[in-house]
Amino acid sequence: MGNTEYYKYSTDELMEIIDVFNVDADAQSKIKGILDSAEQTPDAGNFFRYYNPKSKCEKFESDIREKTGSKFALTVNSGTSALIASLVAAGVGPGDEVIVPGYTFFASVSSIVVARAIPVICEINESLTIDPDAIEKCITKKTKAIMPVHMVGHACEMDKICEIAKKHGLKVIEDTAQAFGGKYKGKYLGTWGDVGCVSLDAYKVIGTGEGGIIITDDEWLYTRAQSYHDAAACWRPDRYATERREGELFCGENYRMPELCAAAGIAQLRKLDWVNERTRAGYKQLKEEIKLPDFAKWVIPNDEEGVCGYTLGVLFDSQKQAESAILADVGFGGLAANATKGARDWHVFWNWEHILDQKTVTTEGCPFSCQHVDKLPEYSVDMCPKTKDIMLRLGVINITPGDTPEIISEMAAKITASLSSL
Numbered sequence: 111m112g113n114t115e116y117y118k119y120s121t122d123e124l125m126e127i128i129d130v131f132n133v134d135a136d137a138q139s140k141i142k143g144i145l146d147s148a149e150q151t152p153d154a155g156n157f158f159r160y161y162n163p164k165s166k167c168e169k170f171e172s173d174i175r176e177k178t179g180s181k182f183a184l185t186v187n188s189g190t191s192a193l194i195a196s197l198v199a200a201g202v203g204p205g206d207e208v209i210v211p212g213y214t215f216f217a218s219v220s221s222i223v224v225a226r227a228i229p230v231i232c233e234i235n236e237s238l239t240i241d242p243d244a245i246e247k248c249i250t251k252k253t254k255a256i257m258p259v260h261m262v263g264h265a266c267e268m269d270k271i272c273e274i275a276k277k278h279g280l281k282v283i284e285d286t287a288q289a290f291g292g293k294y295k296g297k298y299l300g301t302w303g304d305v306g307c308v309s310l311d312a313y314k315v316i317g318t319g320e321g322g323i324i325i326t327d328d329e330w331l332y333t334r335a336q337s338y339h340d341a342a343a344c345w346r347p348d349r350y351a352t353e354r355r356e357g358e359l360f361c362g363e364n365y366r367m368p369e370l371c372a373a374a375g376i377a378q379l380r381k382l383d384w385v386n387e388r389t390r391a392g393y394k395q396l397k398e399e400i401k402l403p404d405f406a407k408w409v410i411p412n413d414e415e416g417v418c419g420y421t422l423g424v425l426f427d428s429q430k431q432a433e434s435a436i437l438a439d440v441g442f443g444g445l446a447a448n449a450t451k452g453a454r455d456w457h458v459f460w461n462w463e464h465i466l467d468q469k470t471v472t473t474e475g476c477p478f479s480c481q482h483v484d485k486l487p488e489y490s491v492d493m494c495p496k497t498k499d500i501m502l503r504l505g506v507i508n509i510t511p512g513d514t515p516e517i518i519s520e521m522a523a524k525i526t527a528s529l530s531s532l
């Protein structure tokens with residue numbers, strides 16, 4: 111394919127793609143002029159990763175391996191699909207339980223149900239990440255995996271979690287959607303467990319609009335994730351060969367990352383360190399300059415040096431104080447004020463009615479009603495009281511890489527003044 115006129119783009123058609131970048135009319139007209147005068151017409155065949163000597167997906171994967179030190183990297187079309195493919199690849203399926211924190215974006219939990227397994231919702235601690243002591247209490251004979259989530263750029267206690275997993279023979283699937291480039295004890299998040307899953311959607315540390323990454327050192331897990339992410343198994347050395355090992359071929363999805371997103375990913379990856387360094391500097395400066403009252407304290411991450419610094423958390427003594435700080439509108443985000451007004455934030459377990467009421471896409475109720483399930487966890491709005499208490503007392507300050515030291519100082523002064531009047 112690829113070489114026929116049918117796949118070639120005219121200048122007008124290419125301008126549709128350029129339009130995505132939202133450049134002004136003057137720039138558009140200059141680009142149009144260049145395209146009109148170009149001798150070669152770009153070819154849509156180049157937007158497919160296979161049979162493509164210049165595949166951007168392959169280049170992006172090679173860059174990710176180099177950056178993270180992971181042996182294998184697979185680009186996919188979202189963080190959610192990275193999680194689903196990783197769970198399936200790790201052998202998680204009907205009747206298996208996966209431990210996941212009660213504070214995460216709902217996609218982490220959803221991916222477990224889509225992989226036909228049972229989510230077991232676990233408490234977090236004041237680091238805002240899953241509590242290793244609580245993990246032990248969630249383990250049953252059905253537990254197959256732990257999914258620690260590095261929320262708001264903060265690392266989970268990966269050494270403790272990996273030790274628990276080893277002791278009980280469990281897989282560790284790190285949800286690194288919100289913390290790409292962050293570290294725990296000097297090692298990249300996503301490289302501690304059996305597999306790490308990154309989101310590249312538009313609101314993450316770096317983004318390709320939509321996209322995801324799977325990183326692992328486990329060749330078999332990578333092979334199975336590859337199979338699942340590509341139902342047609344185009345990637346195989348011999349596409350039409352029989353299975354090289356049992357468990358390599360099965361019915362999967364198409365989660366392949368488009369070449370255009372991979373091209374954006376290559377460019378974005380070059381900025382990863384810069385983004386994290388800028389936000390980390392803002393985080394440190396805010397912490398130095400804001401004077402907290404004695405009824406509030408900083409959230410202490412498990413590894414302060416390794417945070418992706420785009421959020422700084424404050425824990426108030428009471429929900430009421432958090433609510434007042436958020437309503438003062440001087441730079442605090444958080445749940446307390448929203449919760450009082452009845453807004454449902456999908457990041458906290460008590461709003462996950464899909465799980466609480468075991469809502470499923472078909473009326474048979476799989477995976478919750480399934481011959482492989484003996485006993486379901488007790489799902490309720492009160493199942494993780496410690497998590498609820500922490501989340502309702504939390505105020506969050508967001509930092510962007512564009513925040514200069516002057517902007518940060520202004521923010522710090524406003525927040526300090528507001529806090530002193532609470």
Ligand SMILES: Cc1ncc(COP(=O)(O)O)c(C=O)c1O
Binds near residue numbers: 287
């Ligand atoms: C913790 C967490 N996990 C998973 C996801 C899903 O990522 P995506 O939107 O790329 O599917 C997100 C996205 O917000 C997230 O925050």
